[in-house]
Amino acid sequence: MDLLLILTYGAFCVFIFKVFKIPLNKWTVPTAVLGGVVLIASLLLIMNYNHPYSRFGREYFVTIPITPAVRGLVISVDVLPNTPVKEGDVLFRIDPTPFQAVVDRKKAALIAAKQDVPQLGATWEAAKANVARATADRDRTKSAYSRYEQGHRKGGANSPFTDLELDNRRQMYLSSEAQLTAAQADELKARLAYESNVDGVNTQVVALEADLASAMYDLEHTIVRAPADGMVTQMALRPGTMAVPMPLRPVMTFIPDEERYFAGAFWQNSILRLKVGDEAEVVLDAAPGQVFSGKVAKILPAMAEGEIQTNGTLLSATQLYQSGRVIVIIDIDDDAIRKQFPAGVQGQVAVYSEHFHHISVMRKVLLRMKGWLNYLFFDGH
Template sequence: MDLLLILTYTAICIAIFKIFRIPLNKWTVPTAILGGVFIVGALILLMNYNHPYTPFAKEYFVSVPINPAVRGVVTSVEVKPNVPVKEGDVLFRIDPTPFRAVVKQKQAALLSAEQEVPQLEATWQSSVANVDRATADRDRTKSAYARYAKGKIKGGPNSPFTELELDDKRQLYLASEAQLTMSLAEELKSRLAFLSNIDGVNTKVAEIQGQLDKALFDLKMTVVRAPSDGMVTQMALRPGIVAVPMPLRSLMSFIPDEERYFAGAFWQNSLLRLKEGDEAEVILDAAPGQVFTGKVARVLPAMAEGELQSTGALISSQHLMQRGRVIVLIELDDNAIRNNFPAGVAGQAAVYTHYFSHVAIMRKVLLRMQGWLNYLFH
């Protein structure tokens, strides 16, 4: 663009020399050259400093890699490439047969588990009855043993109860005590099994219900739908391909129908004047002679050239030699670029600040001249 300004000045000088028939001598030619150096140099400095320009600008968009959540054979592809779709529209389907089988298995297991809950309750009630019976038996044998022991002590050598009978009663009492302990343990076990709940649901039932929910989710994921409004482009997916849920190998790229920004890479010293909300203009290589207006939406707060990550490797000094440019996002006023050109078109951009606004006219003229050159060059 600076070359355009120099050529314009040269053309004006030639026209003045021709129209006014100024002679070419040692005074007029150096004067025109030196005047051009000062005038053009001052204009270029003022223009580049206060109204920055970049030849590196491009529209950026985000694509969504479509990866299946389950593994299976693709049975049908229902989306057409480069045709807009709505959120929730079917993109492709995976064979649901194995997932339906798993759902049936889990449904049967859930029904069986739900039927086991009354059985657990009955087992618990039975163990409670066993505890009551063991308690009564323990009390009976304990009373008999106490009566024999008391009679043995009271009768002395003349007691009608022999040592053998007393020992039998004691052994019966100890056996009933052990039986009561075992019944209590069984009652505790059956009670814990019956009362083991999560949010009021038996744990086994809840576990199988979770497995059924997972199986139903997997079955639902056999139908892959559009995550938002948008379209699929450059699609190579065909029926018969085995879909694998691998994030590094997507089956198709989905372009959401969302707001896009035009990004330009400006010199770092442009930050002295660039501010959010400044007027901006964009020209495209694909649209010679057209100028698209907008404003600065955002000056990105970080530059990739200064990024460091913990990798265990030393940083080369060459990394410090990469100066980099500041990325500025430009929000265009209308959807002319979005509606008439493919996503990702490249061009050039200029930003006009409120400093030396009269110089901005020259920048606008030069930008349009550069746009006209796109008829010839690319």
């Protein structure tokens, strides 16, 4: 843009010298050159300070890496590249056979567990009956032992019960007491198994229901669907590919149909005058002669050149040599860029502050001249 201004001034001087037939001598030429230096330098300082320009501008957009939730063999690719799709449309399918087998196995285990619940109740009832029987046996043997023990004590030497008979009755009583203890333990075990519930549902059933839900989740995700409205581009996925759920190895890239951002990289001293809401204009390398108007939407509060993260590497002094630029987000007034051009087009951007607003006309002219040059120089830089 500086070169454009110099060439314009040069053409103006040639025109003046030719029209007014001013002679070229040691007074006129130095005067024109010195006047040009002062004029152009003053204009550049005023424009760069109040109406900054950046030749580094680009439209940015967000992409979604599509990574399958399960590992499997791709059997079909249903989406066409560069074709709009709706949220929920099928992108590709993974062979569901092994996942369906897991679901069937979990369903069978769940049905068996549900059938086991009544059996646990029956087992508990049987255990309670065993406790009642053991209690009755214990009471009977205890009564017999007490009768033998009292008769032996009262009869003394004339007792009708011998010591051996008394000892046998005592052992029978202790055996029935032990059987009662064992029956009570079995009853407690059966009761705990039957009453082991989560919100009124048997814990084994709950665990198998969770396993089944996990298996059905895996089966459902053998069909990979579009996360939003948008499209897939540069797609290389083909049937027969082994899809692996690795975050760093997506199988395709999805571009959601949402707002894009045009960003310009300005010198750091340009933010002295920049503020949100300032008028802005953008020219694209892909659209020679067209100017897109907008406003400053945001001045990003951080620059990547100053970023540090916790790691085991010391900060190198060479990183301090990088000057960096301030990134400014431009909100284009209409949707023309998005409709007419591919995402990620580059261009140049100028911002016009409220200070020395009459000088902004020159910046606008120079920006349009820069846009016209894109007819010849498609690189734009």
